[in-house]
Amino acid sequence: MPSTRTRPIERFAKATAKCSAEAAAYGKCVVADYNAVHKDMCAKEFMRLKDCFLAASKKV
Amino acid sequence: MSLPRLLRPLVRSHIPTPTASSPTTAHLPSVPTRSCIARRTYAMQTPGNPVMEIFNRRVKHLQKDRAAQNVEESRKTDYIKDEVARRLCERLLDIKRDFPQVLDLGANSCNIARALTTPLPDEGSPTGQAEPLASRISHLTCIDTSSALLNRDIDQPFNRALPITRQVVPDLETLPYAENSFDAVLSSLSIHWINDLPSLLAQVNHILKPDAPFIAAMFGGDTLFELRTSLQLADLERRGGVSPHVSPLADVRDVGGLLNKAGFKMLTIDVEDIVVEFPDTFSLMADLQAMGESNAILHREMGPLGREVLLANEAIYRELHMEEGARGIPATFRLIYMIGWKEGAGQAQPLERGSGQLNLKDILGGGSFEQK
Numbered sequence: 001m002p003s004t005r006t007r008p009i010e011r012f013a014k015a016t017a018k019c020s021a022e023a024a025a026y027g028k029c030v031v032a033d034y035n036a037v038h039k040d041m042c043a044k045e046f047m048r049l050k051d052c053f054l055a056a057s058k059k060v
Numbered sequence: 061m062s063l064p065r066l067l068r069p070l071v072r073s074h075i076p077t078p079t080a081s082s083p084t085t086a087h088l089p090s091v092p093t094r095s096c097i098a099r100r101t102y103a104m105q106t107p108g109n110p111v112m113e114i115f116n117r118r119v120k121h122l123q124k125d126r127a128a129q130n131v132e133e134s135r136k137t138d139y140i141k142d143e144v145a146r147r148l149c150e151r152l153l154d155i156k157r158d159f160p161q162v163l164d165l166g167a168n169s170c171n172i173a174r175a176l177t178t179p180l181p182d183e184g185s186p187t188g189q190a191e192p193l194a195s196r197i198s199h200l201t202c203i204d205t206s207s208a209l210l211n212r213d214i215d216q217p218f219n220r221a222l223p224i225t226r227q228v229v230p231d232l233e234t235l236p237y238a239e240n241s242f243d244a245v246l247s248s249l250s251i252h253w254i255n256d257l258p259s260l261l262a263q264v265n266h267i268l269k270p271d272a273p274f275i276a277a278m279f280g281g282d283t284l285f286e287l288r289t290s291l292q293l294a295d296l297e298r299r300g301g302v303s304p305h306v307s308p309l310a311d312v313r314d315v316g317g318l319l320n321k322a323g324f325k326m327l328t329i330d331v332e333d334i335v336v337e338f339p340d341t342f343s344l345m346a347d348l349q350a351m352g353e354s355n356a357i358l359h360r361e362m363g364p365l366g367r368e369v370l371l372a373n374e375a376i377y378r379e380l381h382m383e384e385g386a387r388g389i390p391a392t393f394r395l396i397y398m399i400g401w402k403e404g405a406g407q408a409q410p411l412e413r414g415s416g417q418l419n420l421k422d423i424l425g426g427g428s429f430e431q432k
Binding site for chain 2: 007009010012013016017022023024026027028030031034037038039040041042046049050053
């Protein structure tokens with residue numbers, strides 16, 4: 001039975017795709033020193049990514 | 061409450077005392093009594109090998125069942141399993157023999173049966189196609205734990221090209237077959253979920269007829285290393301610790317030792333990487349789920365991944381593993397193919413070390429290291 005409903009994960013993916021610039025910034029921050037990652041090392045970048053994601057997911 | 065009453069649950073055999081102070085004991089049936097000295101107080105272990113439990117079998121069963129409920133998605137995500145089953149069956153071409161009884165151990169949706177019945181390309185024959193491998197097999201027994209997945213394709217045309225018996229077993233780790241019952245055991249992408257691999261391999265060796273092959277493919281070592289590393293980093297950065305998301309897998313180096321220990325001879329082991337491109341990590345994880353291959357580690361964190369970790373993982377995966385100019389993210393599946401033979405009379409034996417008469421360099425050519 002093909003369902004027309006979009007799965008939550010698909011909506012999640014769509015919203016994330018709209019924030020590629022913020023995602024790249026966060027990714028670079030983590031990968032820059034990936035042998036010594038600790039909690040909230042890139043909190044600032046992540047909050048930017050999250051804000052962008054939240055704004056984008058409202059539109060989807 | 062009297063003292064004997066308090067003690068009763070602790071001391072298993074209560075010695076009835078013929079006193080009036082304990083009326084309950086009067087009408088109790090006389091039980092054979094054992095003195096307290098014979099009670100075991102030392103630590104003891106159940107006989108046999110200690111049972112290694114890494115994966116939750118019940119969870120794995122549920123995941124396979126659920127994945128197969130959605131027939132369309134499940135068929136769509138069979139690409140890895142079909143491809144590996146095809147490559148596995150190609151190895152049967154090298155064995156010039158008929159197989160009356162074959163077992164497919166952990167059949168998933170009978171991908172091996174489908175691969176066996178597919179005609180093979182052959183330029184020599186007039187039709188351009190050779191007989192499918194199934195013509196050399198009289199009977200195939202497919203076993204798996206999930207009935208929904210096993211019976212998913214029961215009405216497909218390939219079922220008519222080969223006599224197949226589907227059998228649902230409660231547990232893949234104990235095989236319900238007698239000694240010397242199969243002419244070959246095949247297994248494709250299933251035994252990476254087995255807890256006690258040494259025991260299973262020994263059982264496979266047991267149910268094989270003498271001089272019969274065991275041919276298997278399993279996920280190994282570096283499978284999904286991209287997902288493993290990026291999830292670790294995302295977990296670390298967001299939550300300050302890691303929890304296992306990708307299964308521990310056997311390494312190529314271990315497989316030889318495992319087969320040897322189980323009593324297999326003339327081993328052939330080779331490795332192959334299949335890299336699949338996905339648009340994003342979400343579709344990778346959704347596909348893994350639809351394959352019934354999601355996380356089933358016993359000590360995993362319950363519940364789905366947090367949204368923050370998912371979001372962080374997507375960003376880190378892209379940054380760490382995506383190649384310049386690629387359309388999607390790569391996911392590596394490392395396949396270990398193994399062939400082992402049960403010991404039998406008249407089997408080819410390796411020659412003794414140092415007994416070679418010819419220098420391979422004379423035949424194959426090639427220079428020494430110094431000449432370059």
